[in-house]
Amino acid sequence: MRVAKDVFKTAIGISILFVTQIVHAQTECVTPEAPVIPDGSTASEQELVNTVGVFKAYQADLVTYRDCLTTYEEDLGDDITDDQRAQMITNYNDSVDSEETLAAELNEAIQDFRAASGS
Secondary structure, three states, rough: HHHHHHHHHHHHHHHHHHHHHHHHHHHHHOOOOOOOOOOOOOOOOOHHHHHHHHHHHHHHHHHHHHHHHHHHHHHHHHHHHHHHHHHHHHHHHHHHHHHHHHHHHHHHHHHHHHHHHHH
């Protein structure tokens, strides 16, 4: 009976450690906040210039975020679960999709600005 209790306590301890690792990754690898892309047909030139700067900072933050996900996955090594791997892949791919979507929106805003201002 004593052995069963020890095994149970060990299993609980390992489970807590596993959950802590997941939470650790989520707190360490923070998804950057996406910038708001203004309406190019009504935005000022300065507003668009500022948005380009904010977008470039966002891209740099995404690189850091993806590096964090990759590092965490490597740190887990062979202990990574299928669910953890799937979640990291999803997070990574979502960040790429967000970057691509916002880049397209920014380019469209710039084109709309040029059309509205006759540039």
